[in-house]
Amino acid sequence: MQSALTLLSWGPEGWLDDIAAGVFVTVCLALATLPFGLTLGFFVALAKQSEEPSLRLAGNIYTTIFRGIPELLTLFLIFFGIPLILQYIVRLVSPGTSADVNSFVAGMIALCFIFSSYSSEVFLSAFRAIPKGQYEGGYSVGLSSGQTMRLIVLPQLIRIALPGLANLWLILLKDTALVSAVGLNEILRQSGVAARVTKHAFLFYGFAGLIYLLLAIVSSFGINAIERAVGGSEVKR
């Protein structure tokens, strides 16, 4: 019977190094998803607030689908579905070869869809908080619509959307745990391996929970810093 301290130590005796590798994978996955999710979410929000009904419809279908299907199911759909499609395409070109998708990439794609469907709602409500006069002002000083968006609307939009996006980041961090189900060696899976080998399940899963908490605390410090940098609460509408 080893003590908890040895089990959680660094090196061949303990499991801390394995779990640290898992933390690295989790953080990488979340950070890799973030830019794609934000960009996609922004464009979906742009579509949903446009005056063109067909664009709005397309955006709404997107959010309805990815907010209505459980995250785990989205992940499985992508993890098992994309190879099928890829295989179909690859076989057209060269029969006999097989295609597969890495669990990190599948997780990234699935989380990107999920994150963007939620962030589009955050961006949408931020768009609605910006008065029409801002666009008209931009027009009256002769800016093109792209310039108005980039120079006038976007800086205000980010400020308004930041608290909502911060929340979504924490959700994203937690959702990465689901990717362990398709075999990505992130925190939860590494802890699970440790738990199975050592038979100290409560210790290791509890430790995994504490790591997620730690990640949340660290990110909330980061978020506060970003909020201060963009002058977060200065403009309250």
Add this chain to the structure above:
Amino acid sequence: MSLATDTLKVDRPPPPARGWSRQRILGHVLVGLWIALGIGMVVYLVAAWNPEFFQKYAPGYISGLGITLLLVAISIVLGAILSVPIAYARMSKNPILSGFAYAYVYFFRGTPLLAQTFLVYYGVGSFRPELEMVGLWGFFREAFNCAIFAFSLNTAAYQAEILRGAIESVPRGQWEGAASLGLHKLQTMWKIILPQALIVALRPYGNEIILMIKGSAIVAIITVYDLMGITRLTYARTFDFQSYIWAAIIYLIIVETLRHGVEWIERRITIHLHR
């Protein structure tokens, strides 16, 4: 006079013709893409139509759906009961009490539901002698019970926050008004604060139920045969991708029905607030 009528007679400029702007083209292309995807899925499902598959697995899907709904219903109700003392502790002025409640809520909201479920399902084995002594081992041996335990604790934390937010959204004047009428605290809470708070809380509660239904899919990983569990089982046996598509359709229908239901209720109970 005539001048005024003359100016009134001037025709308005005709509305600008709706040309094919870039936005409109893009919108139609995207909608077309969705339609193509939808048709593609229907074609796929028709092509993959297999009466044997249905006869064999459709009853499983229905029982899985039942287990999902049962799991969510029990967890939501238990969580609602548990959330009341937590919300009370969270709002109390006693720093120890509110600190405990804060730590509870922070833990359950800050860690993934999957980790919590694993912690209960696998971790409970570490306390087997103690649990056997109390006679609870039989309860925790079942994966379904473990899932209910973990989900109830999790949703209690979220629901406590919803409840607290809703109660605090009621202005203080309502408390003071009730006090000046001589109502005591419990009466004030029951007759004045809660009816107003629940209107605010309805939408978040609806969202929480939806999150729970979606979150409950993870019990498939700990061998509970809910809708997702049945889906994985079916896929493992047949390698037929339509098993996942059917599950997605069922989940989508449940979530959309719930969302529209909550919106309908909200419209009904806020009629007196619209002018």
